[in-house]
Each structure stands twice: as C-alpha cells, then as structure tokens.
Amino acid sequence: MIEDDTVVIETHGRAGVVTLNRPKALNALTHPMVLRIAEALTAWEQDPAVDHVMIRGAGERGLCAGGDIRAIHADAKAGTTGSLDFWRDEYRLNARIARYPKPYVALMDGIVMGGGVGVSAHGSVRIVTERSRVAMPETGIGFVPDVGGTYLLSRAPGELGTHLALTGAAVGAADALLCGLADRYVPSDFLEELVRDLTEGTDGAPADKVVDRYALPAPCSDGLAADREWIDRCYSADTVEEIHSRLLGTGLPAAREASETLHAKSPTALKVTLAALRRARALDSLERVLEQEYRVSSAALSVPDLVEGIRAQVIDKDRRPRWSPAALFQVRPAAVERFFAPLGEGRELTFP
Numbered sequence: 001m002i003e004d005d006t007v008v009i010e011t012h013g014r015a016g017v018v019t020l021n022r023p024k025a026l027n028a029l030t031h032p033m034v035l036r037i038a039e040a041l042t043a044w045e046q047d048p049a050v051d052h053v054m055i056r057g058a059g060e061r062g063l064c065a066g067g068d069i070r071a072i073h074a075d076a077k078a079g080t081t082g083s084l085d086f087w088r089d090e091y092r093l094n095a096r097i098a099r100y101p102k103p104y105v106a107l108m109d110g111i112v113m114g115g116g117v118g119v120s121a122h123g124s125v126r127i128v129t130e131r132s133r134v135a136m137p138e139t140g141i142g143f144v145p146d147v148g149g150t151y152l153l154s155r156a157p158g159e160l161g162t163h164l165a166l167t168g169a170a171v172g173a174a175d176a177l178l179c180g181l182a183d184r185y186v187p188s189d190f191l192e193e194l195v196r197d198l199t200e201g202t203d204g205a206p207a208d209k210v211v212d213r214y215a216l217p218a219p220c221s222d223g224l225a226a227d228r229e230w231i232d233r234c235y236s237a238d239t240v241e242e243i244h245s246r247l248l249g250t251g252l253p254a255a256r257e258a259s260e261t262l263h264a265k266s267p268t269a270l271k272v273t274l275a276a277l278r279r280a281r282a283l284d285s286l287e288r289v290l291e292q293e294y295r296v297s298s299a300a301l302s303v304p305d306l307v308e309g310i311r312a313q314v315i316d317k318d319r320r321p322r323w324s325p326a327a328l329f330q331v332r333p334a335a336v337e338r339f340f341a342p343l344g345e346g347r348e349l350t351f352p
Helices: 031-045 069-078 082-099 149-154 160-167 173-178 188-200 207-212 228-235 240-249 253-263 267-282 286-300 304-315 333-340
Strands: 007-012 015-020 052-057 062-064 104-108 111-113 125-128 133-135
Touching: 007 031, 015 031, 015 188, 031 052, 031 082, 052 062, 052 188, 062 104, 069 082, 069 304, 082 286, 104 188, 125 173, 125 207, 149 160, 149 267, 149 286, 160 228, 160 253, 160 267, 188 207, 228 240, 228 253, 240 253, 240 267, 267 286, 267 304, 267 333, 286 333
Parallel strands: 015 052, 052 104, 062 111, 104 125, 111 133
Antiparallel strands: 007 015
C-alpha cells in the first residue's frame, strides 16, 4: 500500500472510505493521491466485507478544488512532462470510478471543481448540499475541461453544459442536479448522520437506499432553468465569435454578463473547449472522451496560455492574464485542430 497522508484510506463497517486530506490546499489532487485512491479501489473491489465506497474531503471548505495546478505550472514552465503521467493515471481513475462494480458515493459538499468533479461526478451516488459549488473553470487558466468534464457537460440538457464549460461558472445544488452532475440533494446538517448510517448501519440496505433516507426534493434552480431559452439559443452557435454576438444581441443582463465573462477567458482555450464539447457528443463512451481529453491536455502543456493563466490566477494573483493570441479572430482553425492531433504510438492514453 502506498504511504501518503494526503489521502486517508480507511474501512469503516461495510464502507471503504476515501478522505482527501489536503485541507489547506482545498484537497487539490496530486499524483500520489490519485495512485493511492486507485490502489484502494482495487483492494475494495475484491473485498467481500466492503459493500460500497465513499469519498469525502477533509476540512470545512469542500471536497476538492481540482488538480495541483502549481505543479502543472512548474512542469509546463520547465518544459517537462510529469503532468502527462499524472493525467494518464487520473483519467484512468475517472473511468474506473464510472465503471466501479460497487456503489461509489461522492459527498460533493462545498467546493467541487476540476479534478474534484472527476473523482465525484462519475460516481453512482452523487450527493450535493446547499453549500455545493460545482464547476469546471479551466478556460480561466488557459486550459480545457478534462477528467471527463467534456463528457459530462456535452450530455447536459440543451446547451447548459456549453455555457458552463466556456464560462467556467460554478453552480449550486439545484443546477448541478439539473445538469446531471449529481443525483441527490442532502442538507449538510444531515451529512454526519448519513455517513454514520453508510458506515455503521446494520440493516444491510444498499447505499442508494440509505442516501434516500436523508435526501430531500431538489431546491429551486439557481438560475439555469430560467435562463435555458437564451442559453440554448446563444450557445448552439458553431463558433465562439457567434456565441458572443448572440449573447450581446439578446439585450438580457445575464447574457451580457456571460459575454463579459467569456471575454476574460483564454481565446485559444475557448475555441478548443467548444470543439472538444462538440466532438465529445459524437463519441460513444467516457473512455473515448478521456482519450480525446488526454490529447487536448497534452497539447495545452506546450501552449503559452496555460503557464500564463496559472500565473495570473494562482501564482501572482494579479488576475490580468496576457493571452497569446489575445483575440478570438487570431486563433486559426489549424491551431485548434492541433489539440486533437494523434500523439503517436506509445504516447496515447488507452483503455483495455
């Protein structure tokens, strides 16, 4: 068993429990954490005493804010490829969670972003609370939604997923449920008792039935349901430029705000994200989408916007990224297509 206290692996009663344990970093995932989780899933899959698996985050702020982007920044800046090994194992873990033969219960309480979505939203029992803030905010750092995010968002109703992927907007419990990123709403005051029932309960009820004891009807939508008409109309456009134009043309304050949000994102990341979502819709499985995402992420590692975006948002925190190219019209189709090009024999992400 890999020794690493940044993720705590325990068996409580009939549950295998994963606790992401980097609360000061909002439980951001590192490569050793990914390997540790995968190792635990292997052990529990064969253990008849473990009926289900549960993942949660240490601390009061959330499950997981994503991957360790400081490490990715250092890797990209140095021109090294450690991030490729991390993503390869992380994406394989995401696929494994989706296919796990035992119930996989994710407590998506608080902040759940990027890689945090990857270790939760592919699970079979996904729980949000009134404190949940779920997002794929990658375009803001010059990156593209990964960890199966383009699979999930491409399958959200209408163009809601396109809106969330391009803007990076965080949604609450109601909209996470609406978009298919979660299954149950459980008030945070019930979580302690729910965890106790999942781990120490003696009636042998399946995990989803245990959760149903604590779940309440979904709260009212945070806004996406009400905005569905203009979101579908605007984001169904074939290009990011046309999406901008349609958003401004609605005359609606919320649509104008979305346009302003897009204006602050990496132009390259926006165009690649739109292309990735459209292509993901045509792919028939999560694994095929993850293979595509691995190509996209590999290409992003050598593009200036990833280093610059992390610098501006996380390292220097000046919130003033200097994107290259700086405007949408400067991002040529060939530059977008490069993100989807084959990596070559032995370099692709593959699944058995």
